[in-house]
Amino acid sequence: MVTLLGILRVLSYLSLQRQLWIAQSLAMAHECGVALTAMKEHYFDDLKTGDRFQSEPLNVTEKQLIEFAHKFDPQMFHLSRKRAERTIFKGLIASGWHTAAMTMRLFVQTLNFAEGAIGLGVDELRWPNVVRPGDVLTVETEIVDARPSRSRPGFGIIRLRNVTTNQRGQIVQTMLASAMVPRRKQ
């Protein structure tokens, strides 16, 4: 028998589940320093040379910076505040590969390719300024070329430039990349 109390219990349970889900999503987004917004899904056919896209901001925390360094780039200017102060950087800086990975995060989130973008290669990856804890990064993506794939009819090849900038407008990374992205099904 369905009672008011029963309905309330179910509603309250669903609401709890929803709250948990929202809390989890927020926690994950917070951990990655990313604001939660719904991004438009893109196919190759939506893009043309000269198109530009601006990412959400991403916060770089000291904890994330050190954690990445421990796993992938254990050098003194990335690992500990104290030891980093004695290097030519006079303090902690992010691994260039961490900056590259954070740039990928923002790029994937902004372009949000239906079925994903397959990286073919990267050129001219440069780090003209350092990234420090507390920095807020954004990525601007420019499509510099877009052509249908000859060998895979369901895909197109894009050439893009990603420029990563900090909150003071300083460029912290530039790169050129090629990726294979799906075409809209006809």
Next chain:
Amino acid sequence: MVTLLGILRVLSYLSLQRQLWIAQSLAMAHECGVALTAMKEHYFDDLKTGDRFQSEPLNVTEKQLIEFAHKFDPQMFHLSRKRAERTIFKGLIASGWHTAAMTMRLFVQTLNFAEGAIGLGVDELRWPNVVRPGDVLTVETEIVDARPSRSRPGFGIIRLRNVTTNQRGQIVQTMLASAMVPRRKQ
């Protein structure tokens, strides 16, 4: 008063501390999939064009692969075994940026630059074969150029090629990079 029992207690405490330290190091190395060996420290002056270095092996686990993807490259072929099976890769593959980060780990560990290597830029980063869970990666580093820095007398600039190979001898990543490394103090 120093008693035999006191000395034994101190020795046993020191031994315990040492065991803890060794256990921690082993756990960290195990987590990173890296074998623990003492690597020779390098300065710019130790290197010349044509020198080659072979890294230790590194195991790629499914857990690490998915964790990296969640943080930095949340695309379906990196995130979940089930969803990845429906993509053109027919299973989970590592993000190219994860392969690049693991390559950096092995490179840093192998060359072990005194006071660290400062990345200046990367070119021709390519991923000719995919990396899958269970793969074992090694990196071969070749010094393709080495010259003293003009602007910073305490440093030299090296140009290097890193080739990352899996346990079947397939090349999973190639790149050219430039780095600034310290000279031995005269």
